[in-house]
Amino acid sequence: MAGASRQTVAERPIYYVSDRPEAYDIWGEIDHQTALRIGRLIAERAGSRFPEIEFRVDAGWHRHAPGTEIVTAFIEEHLAAWLDEVSAG
Numbered sequence: 001m002a003g004a005s006r007q008t009v010a011e012r013p014i015y016y017v018s019d020r021p022e023a024y025d026i027w028g029e030i031d032h033q034t035a036l037r038i039g040r041l042i043a044e045r046a047g048s049r050f051p052e053i054e055f056r057v058d059a060g061w062h063r064h065a066p067g068t069e070i071v072t073a074f075i076e077e078h079l080a081a082w083l084d085e086v087s088a089g
Helices: 021-029 032-050 071-088
Strands: 005-009 012-018 054-058
Touching: 012 071, 021 032, 032 054, 032 071
Parallel strands: 012 054
Antiparallel strands: 005 012
16 A cells, blocks of 8 residues: 555554555555545444554555555555545545
8 A cells, every 4th residue: 555654652553543544555546635535434444353453544655564464455445435435535
């Protein structure tokens, strides 16, 4: 997933989710407000699935850290549906 990574602060992992339109442009042209809504929805849904991880949405590009594969796979598995949800509402 473009623009997401994990770091550890105070022993709690942090997974960054991008709010940059370029992170989601594979699904077409997306403006910044839509990218922000997508990023927030990803953080909300993934945070529900992985409560031991803190999810933060920002405009940075972050590298995937080792150990994030399960989170990234979860996000990628649900991303198309979440994009449809953001687009619909």
